[in-house]
Amino acid sequence: MRSQRKSRRTAVVVGAVVVVALAVVTPLTVRALSADPVVMGMEDGAVMTANAARDLAVTVPEGTNPDEVELLLDGKPVQAKADGNRLVLADADLAEGEHTLTARSPGSVPLLPDDEVSRRFTVDGTPPxxxxxxxxxxxxxxxxxxxxxxxxxxxxxxxxxxxxxxxxxxxxxxxxxxxxxxxxxxxxxxxxxxxxxxVDTRHPGMRAVHMSAAGWQSKGLREPVLAMAREGRIDTVQLDIKDESGEIGYKSNVPLAKEIGSTRDYYDAKAVTDELHKMGVRVVGRLVAFRDPIMARASWESGKKDRVIQTSGGTPWASSYGQYSFTNFAHPDVIAYNIGLAEEAASLGFDDILYDYIRRPEGALSSMKLPGLKGTPEDSIVDFVAKSRDAVRKHGAFLGVSVFGIAVTRPAPVAQDIPGMAKYADYIAPMVYPSHWGPGEYGVARPESQPYDITARSVGDFVKKVEGTGSEIIPWLQAFSLGVSYGPKEVRAQIDASKSVGAPSFLLWDPACRYNPAALDPKT
Structure with a gap:
């Protein structure tokens, strides 16, 4: 400030963005002998963005000729455009660093200095x-x-x-x-x-065995599994929520479950999960999704036929699974029913929800009728997985999906798009039972007699298929005998093979729920 005397002219420097950045702007008044005050609307030492600097302007009070106000930027005259009573800087594309803006109003008394006021400011365009x-x-x-x-x-x-x-x-x-x-x-x-x-989430892994709801009710089947858990041979129990018959193993409060009579009383879900958690054992709830004869029959008989997958002739789809075997995965009631059960189970303490029969039935798609389907069956299934993950995550549970072993190379026959599902599922659980592969599959002459070879090659294929999706592979392995007698040696061969290709976790399946502890190492 070179002088202080009265003046009839006033200038105000303002910037809309600057005001936001500074929160409060305190004008500075300079009084002179022959002029009104010159006021700059910027605090000395202000810091602003480059965009804010572009909005700098000088406001001239009423009765003052804007042409008589001179602006200097860093000591040099700067061009300004008149906009009413405002002078807008013509080119305020300022480099980062310190600058000075000066407003100069010529004095009306001869031989006296002009009115002048300056403000220092800093342009900072670098974000935190x-x-x-x-x-x-x-x-x-x-x-x-x-x-x-x-x-x-x-x-x-x-x-x-x-x-x-x-x-x-x-x-x-x-x-x-x-x-x-x-x-x-x-x-x-x-x-x-x-x-x-x-937040990055990773499934903790598991060494698990399958238990049906009725199997858990049986002390003769339950106690050996608990003994394996105490010995550290397994760290997870897979317990059925809803099975292939459509029965729910506990007394569910999901309204539709009560309406169609699908609830049972094989076990108390909260009590079981609490008991196993106290032992340091995780609980995976297997939920058979779309193979559901109870819901399909109840829907058909109540006139809600669109809930059921049908033949092209409009009758309930049956095939080898029996009449009323598959519900329609494209129907909102079917989707809501299964997700409702998944949410309920997660809230009762199940650590994972593991879907099974999350697919369409085998057979030509042209021979099936899927009311309400938009897009492909594969897209509909992937969308169901996405909706389910959001639902169960709210209750603190991971989501897994059980899939056919062939789906890794042949997804269309069962509508199981592995990479698509893997984007939303925490893990994919392929059923790679050696007994279910045909001769020569993956170059293995006799898969059931070569459990290591067929498991390593099939599981390895799945591991490659989900790379980059964030999903893991946790395979279902065979703990039952079919064409070949399976004991600890054969079970261990599958576990070792799966681990060798990057999938150390596993779920053992025996429909009879009887497991030989010799196949698994105790915790040391």
Whole structure:
């Protein structure tokens, strides 16, 4: 400021974005002998973005000729365009760093200096440096600490809520469970850095055996499995929620389950999961989705035929599974019923929901009628998996899908698009039982007699198929005898083969729910 005397002219420097960045702008008044005050609407030492600097302007009071106000930027005259009583800088594309804007109003008294006022400001176009991290989560029911740094930030929010920043820019927040959150860091100039962060989740893996609902009710079948868990031979029990008959193993409160009479009382779901959790054992709930004779029959007989997969002639699809065997995976009631059961089971303590029969029945698609289907059956199944994952994740459960072994190379016959499903499922559980492969499959002459070879090649194919999806492969392995007697040696061969190709977890299947502990090593 070179002089202070009265003047009849006033100028105000303002910037819309600057005001936001500074929150409060305190005008500076310079009084002179022969003129009205000259006022600049910017605090001395202001910090602003490059965009804010482009909005700089000088406002001239009423009765003052804008042409008589001279603007200087960094000591040099700068062109301005008149806009009413405002002078807008013609070219305010300023480099980062410190600058000075001066407004000069010529004095009306001869030989006296002009009125002049200046403001220093800094252009800062560099946003804060934001980094966010969290450890991978293997238990979806535990809180998660998310931490990071917001270097250069003056404020930080997560999903719009303030987050406390340390002086060095570090921060830490605790989420109730794994989630996706949005961070926004803002500096004093108004520069913004944003990051959408998803907590990495990884299935903890399992060494599991299958148990039907009725099998769990039987002490003679249940106790040997609990003994294997105590010895550390297994760390997970797979217990049926809804099986191939359409029966639900516990008393479900899902309205449609009560309506169609599908609930049973084989076990108390909450009590069982609590008991196993106390032992340090995880519980996977197998939920047979679309093979559901109870729902199909009840729907057909109540006139809700669109819930049922039909022949092209309009009768219930049967084939080798029997009449009323498959519900229509494209129908919203069928989707809601299965997802409702999945959510309920997750809320009762099941750590995973593992779908089975998440497919269409075998046979020519042209011979089937799927009311309401939009797109392909494969697309409809993938969409169901996506909806299910969001639903069960809310209750802290992982999601798995059981698939045919052939689906890795031949998805269309059963509508199981492995890469598509893997985008949403935490793991794919292929049924690669050696007894179910034909001679010569994968170059193996006699698959059932060569359990290591067929398992290594088929599981390895699945592992490659899901690369980059974030999903894992946890195969179903054969613990029953069909054409060839299967004992500990054959079971162990499959486990070793699967591990050798990058899939160390497994689920053992025996429909009779009888397992030889010699096939599994105890915990050491």
């Amino acid at each position: 440096k934001l980094t966010v991290a969290a450890d991978a989560v293997t238990d979806l029911r535990k809180p998660v600490e998310v931490r990071g740094t917001a270097e250069g930030a003056s404020a930080l929010t997560m999903d719009g809520k303030p987050v406390e920043l340390a002086q060095d820019g570090r921060f830490a927040v605790t989420l109730p469970t794994a989630a996706t959150v949005q961070f926004q860091a803002r500096d004093a100039a108004g520069n913004i850095a944003e990051q959408k962060f998803t």
